[in-house]
Amino acid sequence: MATIFARQDTSTDDAAAAIFTVLFIILMVYHSILLVRRRTWFCVPFVVGGLLEVIGYIARALAHSDTVSVGIYSIQSLCLLLAPILFAASIYMILGRIIRVVCGENYSFIRVNWLTKIFVGGDVLCFMIQGAGGGLLATATTASQINIYNNIILGGLILQILIFLVFIAAALVFQFRMQKRPTSAALEGPLGEHNTGKGNVFNRLTWKKLMLGLYVTSILITIRNLFRVIEYGMGWDNYLLAQEWPLYVLDAFLMVLVLIVCVTWYNPKITKNPSSRHEMQYMNSERLTSQAEAHGQINPSSGPRPWS
Template sequence: MQSFLCYVLFSVFFITAVLANSSLEIRADENDQAPIAGFVPKKLPTYLALGLYGISAAIHWIYFFIVPPRPRYMLSLPIGMLALTIGFILRLQYIAKPSNVGSFIQMDLPCLFLATDYMLLSRLAATFDEKVANECLLIRRSRIVKIFVWSDVSTFLLQASGGGLSSQTDRNIANLGNKLTMVGLVLQAVSFLLFSVSLIIFGMRLRFPEAWSSVNAQPFKLISRQQIDDWRILYYLMCVTCIGISIRSIFRIAEFAGGFDGYIAVHEGYFYIFDALPLWISMSLFCLVWPVRVLNTKHTSEDHEFIVRR
């Protein structure tokens, strides 16, 4: 509980610092060269974000090594959090050299959180009888990860191609690149929305008194190695995660739609409030309940009298 309260205090401090820096003026660096991002980020929120993401990444790695078993699919969570932590370290490097193109590009490292949710839904469904899992999922369990991961890869490549064209001096080519990037962002958001709908329907098809109230909800400890029998805990956490990622996706679309030098793009506070903060809260919930603690338990229709709604 003390650890949880510490996280709450960190969150409050983080939000307060971000709000204090929500309006950021556009200015040149110390060499009077225009910053690549249109402004020079401030150090205080960067240090706060670095500390928060670093703490969560450390807890994820500790969980991975001390909670058996250690499935490879869970590596996406600590690696993703570590990548974002490194991203904020590189942000500090960019602050020192805001006119350096390489420093600017390195700040935006890819994360693996979307793939984590895809794999968790597939693994959560596997804890039930095969019949129950197949009838409750919109997509076959064996195809969930393949379909959505390939969708993400395709939209990422589309965004990367658009970004490359956007840097061209030819205005027509640059405009084409902007359109491709926007299409990639929108398609990625739509793909994740479809996954979120699949997750919600999975729970709704099990959400009956006969299914949910029959779960043997034993007390469990936060930040522990103790096994959790109640599958609903992980389901709720995944729903919250989907909300955080969706907020981030919508923000990125709005940011890009406003243009490189748009109001949202050059005011750093919006990035922390609608991107870094919701993503950190969503993924840090797994510090309280490591998914493997739930996925180690098998559920049968005989034990819980599951009734599937069509």
């Protein structure tokens, strides 16, 4: 494998690796500060993923002067391969929190109690598959071993894309149903549409803006995963692996954008559930409103807003 490392890493762009190392350090530190200040612990994977990106690009910069080190290659390969999986974990977790904050449990085709468990569980599986494949690939000594371990990584990437597609479908169905018949919490709650007053970006945050950020980050990670699928699918000796720019444009840059977009998610309102009194009031009101609509007694658009 030493000759393969040398072929791939000889053209390493030292400056690009250094630039992205600095960018990821800045973003990781900022995410860490927000995490501690706002206690949004479900965002911990962003910080850990950011740390992996930093380590990965430091190792990639070092590979410029040491093109035959198996250790350096393994570190940069594994860290850059696995970091986006951690970003995906927080993206999966935020959907369940949005659904709960707007009292939209009935609008999700997957039970909210299982929503995070299913997708994060799938994420862990992808992490294990790609991690195992990457670790084995670093120790490969024959062409057949390289192909086998390459395919293991490829399988993990394809699985991650499929999981993301199901996740996006779940998010779209929930939002369609919520917009068709918004709950009172979605209008007047902590992230309600009517709460877009003055203040910083966190105070102006609504559930719809969070959903938009969710879609943007999901698309960015999916594009990155498609790039990686093509990269590994073309085999070891291909253009994408021989050139430096695809990694920086279709992986590093996209992950920087993901971390920038997700800065807005460090909002304490996301972790707040409606109080039991308001939630019970909401459920009773929705039931009474539905009954009245069924008997033609009220206009559906004039229902009460029990949150207030």
